[in-house]
Amino acid sequence: MNKFYEKTLSSEIVFKGKIFDIKHDEVQLSNGANSFRDIILHPGGVVVVPQKGNKIILVKQFRYAISEAIFELPAGKLELGEDPFIAAKRELLEETGYQAQNWQCLGFINTSAGICNEKLYLYKAEITDFIGQNPDENEIIDYYEFDIQEVFDMIKNGKINDAKTICGLMRAYKL
Numbered sequence: 001m002n003k004f005y006e007k008t009l010s011s012e013i014v015f016k017g018k019i020f021d022i023k024h025d026e027v028q029l030s031n032g033a034n035s036f037r038d039i040i041l042h043p044g045g046v047v048v049v050p051q052k053g054n055k056i057i058l059v060k061q062f063r064y065a066i067s068e069a070i071f072e073l074p075a076g077k078l079e080l081g082e083d084p085f086i087a088a089k090r091e092l093l094e095e096t097g098y099q100a101q102n103w104q105c106l107g108f109i110n111t112s113a114g115i116c117n118e119k120l121y122l123y124k125a126e127i128t129d130f131i132g133q134n135p136d137e138n139e140i141i142d143y144y145e146f147d148i149q150e151v152f153d154m155i156k157n158g159k160i161n162d163a164k165t166i167c168g169l170m171r172a173y174k175l
Contacts, residue, residue: 002030004030005030006027006028006030006035006037007027007028008026008027009026009028009034011025011026019077020041020042021040021041022038022039022041023041024036024037025037038115039115040112040115041117042077042116042117042118043077043078043080044077044118044119044120045075045077045078045087045119045121046076046084046087046091046122046123047073047074047088047123047164047165048075048088049106049123049124049168049171049172050125050127051124051126051172052098052126052127052145054148056146056147056148056169057074057098057127058072058073058144058146058151058165059071059072059073059074059096060072060143061141061142062140070162071159071160071165072164073162073169074091074096075091075095075120075164076091076095076136085103085121085123087121088125089103092125093131094136095133095135095139096133096143097131097134097143098127098128098130099128099131100128101125101128102125102126103123103124104123104124104125104172105122105123106122106123106124106168106171106172107121107122108120108122109122109163109164120164120167122168122171122172124171124172155169
């Protein structure tokens with residue numbers, strides 16, 4: 001058996017939610033011992049780095065899990081079977097009201113590989129037309145323009161701690 005492999009012995013969905021499910025697996029480790037894994041099953045999502053000249057568009061919204069309103073890149077969940085590029089365009093328009101051109105795929109990130117299969121697809125785009133914000137029902141969100149350097153200073157000073165935002169910016173600007 002490969003040292004970096006775990007064989008699934010049994011698997012059971014123990015929670016079905018509106019956004020994600022949780023499965024409980026019994027696994028056999030490469031050393032022969034048995035163990036358990038609880039995994040969050042998530043459909044994945046998209047993150048957009050929208051650039052407008054020397055400015056970056058960030059959104060601000062309340063995140064219940066951390067009881068705080070935070071600045072972050074526009075992002076959203078993939079619908080079942082949805083193409084990530086189509087989702088990125090949709091989320092940018094919904095959350096900021098902007099359309100974009102010159103889209104660049106920046107790959108993907110695994111958000112928390114130890115407990116979750118969520119994969120976020122990263123894109124960079126140049127902002128063009130303002131159509132008007134159209135957030136999802138029950139989504140209270142504003143958008144802001146910041147100079148690129150100001151955004152990096154916000155990261156450096158701990159004002160932005162959102163992992164997908166930091167990863168998206170790192171990939172977009174190869175820092």
